[in-house]
Amino acid sequence: MNAPILDTFLFVALPYVCLFTFLLMTxxxxxxxxxxxxxxxxxxxxxxxxxxxxxxxHYGILAVTAGHLIAFLIPRGILVWNSHPLxxxxxxxSALACGLLTLIGLGGLLVRRAMxxxxxxxxxxxxxxxxxxxLVQTAGGVAIAVFRPWGSSWFASNLSPYLWxxxxxxxxxxxxxxxxxxxxxxxxxxxxxxxxxxxxxLVHLLVIPNPYLWRxxxxxxxxxxx
Amino acid sequence: MVFHLDKCIGCHTCxxxxxxxxxxxRGAEYMWWNNVETKPGxxxxxxxxxxxxxxxxxxxxxxxxxxxxxxxxxxxxxxIFHNPHMPGMDDYYxxxxxxxxxxxxxxxxxxxxxxxxxxxxxxxxxxxxxxxNWDDDLGGSPIYAENDPxxxxxxxxxxxxxxxxERLVFFYLPRICNHCLNPCCVASCPSGALYKRxxxxxxxxxxxxCRAWRSCVAACPYKKTYFNWFTGxxxxxxxxxxxxxxxxAPACFHSCVGRIRYLGVLLYDAERLxxxxxxxxxxxxxxxxxxxxxxxxxxxxxxxxxxxxxxxVIESAQNSPVYRFVKEWRIALPPHIEYRTLPxxxxxxxxxxxxxxxxxxxxxxxxxxxxxxxxxxxxxxxFLASLFGAGxxxxxxYALAKQKAVRWHRRAETxxxxxxxxxxxxxxxxxxxxxxxxxxxxLTSLCTFEDRFVIPPMHREQAIEMMKEPHEHxxxxxxxFVGGPRxxx
Numbered sequence: 001m002n003a004p005i006l007d008t009f010l011f012v013a014l015p016y017v018c019l020f021t022f023l024l025m026t027x028x029x030x031x032x033x034x035x036x037x038x039x040x041x042x043x044x045x046x047x048x049x050x051x052x053x054x055x056x057x058h059y060g061i062l063a064v065t066a067g068h069l070i071a072f073l074i075p076r077g078i079l080v081w082n083s084h085p086l087x088x089x090x091x092x093x094s095a096l097a098c099g100l101l102t103l104i105g106l107g108g109l110l111v112r113r114a115m116x117x118x119x120x121x122x123x124x125x126x127x128x129x130x131x132x133x134x135l136v137q138t139a140g141g142v143a144i145a146v147f148r149p150w151g152s153s154w155f156a157s158n159l160s161p162y163l164w165x166x167x168x169x170x171x172x173x174x175x176x177x178x179x180x181x182x183x184x185x186x187x188x189x190x191x192x193x194x195x196x197x198x199x200x201x202l203v204h205l206l207v208i209p210n211p212y213l214w215r216x217x218x219x220x221x222x223x224x225x226x
Numbered sequence: 227m228v229f230h231l232d233k234c235i236g237c238h239t240c241x242x243x244x245x246x247x248x249x250x251x252r253g254a255e256y257m258w259w260n261n262v263e264t265k266p267g268x269x270x271x272x273x274x275x276x277x278x279x280x281x282x283x284x285x286x287x288x289x290x291x292x293x294x295x296x297x298x299x300x301x302x303x304x305x306i307f308h309n310p311h312m313p314g315m316d317d318y319y320x321x322x323x324x325x326x327x328x329x330x331x332x333x334x335x336x337x338x339x340x341x342x343x344x345x346x347x348x349x350x351x352x353x354x355x356x357x358x359n360w361d362d363d364l365g366g367s368p369i370y371a372e373n374d375p376x377x378x379x380x381x382x383x384x385x386x387x388x389x390x391x392e393r394l395v396f397f398y399l400p401r402i403c404n405h406c407l408n409p410c411c412v413a414s415c416p417s418g419a420l421y422k423r424x425x426x427x428x429x430x431x432x433x434x435x436c437r438a439w440r441s442c443v444a445a446c447p448y449k450k451t452y453f454n455w456f457t458g459x460x461x462x463x464x465x466x467x468x469x470x471x472x473x474x475a476p477a478c479f480h481s482c483v484g485r486i487r488y489l490g491v492l493l494y495d496a497e498r499l500x501x502x503x504x505x506x507x508x509x510x511x512x513x514x515x516x517x518x519x520x521x522x523x524x525x526x527x528x529x530x531x532x533x534x535x536x537x538x539v540i541e542s543a544q545n546s547p548v549y550r551f552v553k554e555w556r557i558a559l560p561p562h563i564e565y566r567t568l569p570x571x572x573x574x575x576x577x578x579x580x581x582x583x584x585x586x587x588x589x590x591x592x593x594x595x596x597x598x599x600x601x602x603x604x605x606x607x608x609f610l611a612s613l614f615g616a617g618x619x620x621x622x623x624y625a626l627a628k629q630k631a632v633r634w635h636r637r638a639e640t641x642x643x644x645x646x647x648x649x650x651x652x653x654x655x656x657x658x659x660x661x662x663x664x665x666x667x668x669l670t671s672l673c674t675f676e677d678r679f680v681i682p683p684m685h686r687e688q689a690i691e692m693m694k695e696p697h698e699h700x701x702x703x704x705x706x707f708v709g710g711p712r713x714x715x
Contacts, residue, residue, distance in 0.1 A: 034434050035433065035434055035457075036458075037437070038436075038437035038438045038458060039438060039458070040438065040458035041438040041439075041440055041453070041458060042455070043308065043309060043312055043314070043440060044312070044314055044315055044440070044443075044453045044455050045314070045315055045347070045455050046314070047312070047313075047314030047316075050308055051308045051310075054307045054308050055307055055308050058307040059307075117348040117350055118315075118345075118347045118348050120348070121347060121348050122455060122456070204437065204438075207417070207437050209416030209417045209418070209437070209439065211418065212299070212302070212415075212416040212417070212418065213299055213303075215418060217412070217413035218408070218409070218412055218413055218422065219412055219415075219418055219420065219421040219422065220421060220422050220423070220424050221421045221422075221423060221424060222423075222424035222425065223423075223424070223425055223686065223689045
């Protein structure tokens with residue numbers, strides 16, 4: 001009885017609240033707090049574990065996020081790819097491997113921050129909340145990959161339409177109501193993280209320095225002329 | 227900029243002036259935009275000249291182009307998350323203070339309370355193992371002086387001599403950002419936050435644009451960009467531009483007790499920069515010097531005016547003490563030009579104590595070779611050449627010989643213990659005229675504030691006038707942040 005109301009809140013209201021927060025606050029923060037629009041690098045304070053934690057985490061999460069994004073954008077392509085069992089296995093296993101890589105890297109990051117007293121000084125409460133959320137989300141993702149396999153297919157067939165329906169401002173709950181609790185939690189937390197995004201160090205992924213590869217090496221600024 | 231090393235007494239006044247003005251802040255405690263090193267020594271950060279370790283500066287690639295050694299454009303993409311060559315805090319030192327509160331708050335006991343060292347990062351008690359100038363005056367010491375990367379080119383015998391007690395020697399090397407013509411830090415910044423100011427060539431980091439990718443710290447071969455661990459931004463020497471713009475010398479220059487520092491305008495040919503930066507090692511010093519243009523040449527003056535250089539700047543260039551040391555007299559040399567950043571800070575290499583030669587029971591300091599004490603000086607020429615000549619001794623010997631000739635010329639003039647003929651022969655051999663020797667002597671020994679710092683007015687007011695009402699600007703302008711450089715929420 002309560003379920004539909006809860007569902008409406010979790011899968012209709014919450015996504016919109018989070019998406020709008022994301023949209024407004026990222027722009028607002030860029031305009032108002034441009035100084036802190038980056039991740040506070042701690043490589044300077046701890047240079048050894050940094051490599052073993054940061055690198056696997058970033059490569060892992062980039063691959064996993066790209067996977068989600070592709071399944072969201074071209075679900076048909078994924079389904080066609082998965083029509084052959086061997087290709088499905090390859091996709092599932094590499095996705096799981098990337099998920100584990102992320103999880104290991106994230107674990108390393110947390111241990112590194114918790115164990116090094118220098119690093120605790122540069123870790124804010126916001127950081128800890130974010131790390132907690134990412135840890136739960138990644139662990140949940142890996143758990144789904146293990147206990148609810150063939151996610152690449154059912155994401156493409158069921159979740160992608162739901163996400164598109166949210167994006168098209170015509171949310172269709174029928175796709176998610178029947179989903180297992182693990183998957184539903186993953187979806188909800190994903191939206192929460194998106195909403196939390198502009199308040200955290202995650203904003204650094206919006207300022208990836210793309211013009212660098214094309215600009216001239218030297219930069220000169222003039223005051224009065226040119 | 228010229229630093230006259232023969233006059234540096236290693237008092238660290240410059241470092242303290244800089245520290246008090248700019249880096250006495252959280253996150254910047256460990257930074258010494260200006261530091262003074264003892265050479266031979268390992269320096270700050272430890273062994274910064276060892277580019278096998280730090281991978282700073284430029285290198286020539288196979289096809290004759292220049293690549294940033296640490297993270298070239300192709301290497302930055304896979305290495306964006308973890309910079310493989312960035313020095314960590316332990317390569318500098320962990321800044322500390324003392325637990326003074328304990329002197330007041332310690333419970334009553336049988337011992338005197340002490341103020342123990344505590345880390346300025348995490349406040350924990352630390353066992354201090356290293357600090358800035360930890361190798362101060364430790365010429366000849368086994369852990370510091372013997373590990374100087376510049377000793378690599380020396381023979382085993384020369385190394386042994388350097389550490390033998392009766393031949394111990396050291397000199398000081400004050401270092402600030404070189405405000406290079408081909409700055410590696412600028413070229414390496416993925417965000418494009420670093421830039422060179424067109425008007426005066428100062429290299430700055432835009433604190434709003436810096437996104438903490440840390441490339442500049444690894445790329446600068448002199449390790450003069452620093453990472454502020456608290457604000458997550460890189461910082462560096464700003465050549466006290468707020469002072470320069472109002473006609474004052476930078477704090478380190480102004481406070482220099484030995485008056486070793488000179489500041490003046492150099493006009494240079496920016497179009498040939500790239501070609502010069504690609505020259506082979508032995509041609510770099512001369513190539514770099516050839517970039518500097520004669521400010522008295524009518525052609526140069528008209529070109530400069532055409533390019534919008536104001537007459538005041540040209541006039542300053544004509545009176546520039548730096549131009550005289552570097553170009554006219556050729557006795558000031560760039561540090562480690564083989565890093566190919568074309569530094570704009572030049573050093574007059576130091577004379578070192580004469581190496582006594584023992585004949586039977588007496589120790590003599592004389593020889594038929596008038597320049598014997600340069601060729602056989604306690605600091606091997608090879609060592610100085612590694613610092614100031616990209617490993618080639620010619621330019622260093624030239625600078626030292628000329629300095630010695632000036633001394634003997636002045637001795638002949640004023641003391642009279644050297645005969646005029648010998649002095650003239652020395653001047654001739656050192657490629658120096660009497661007039662030039664006198665000029666070098668005056669600018670070295672009798673220089674006033676105005677002789678050392680020839681700073682042109684910036685005419686910022688004219689630039690501002692074009693934009694808005696000057697009085698209005700005065701009310702709005704100021705340095706720093708409205709809200710303070712804070713991070714996050």
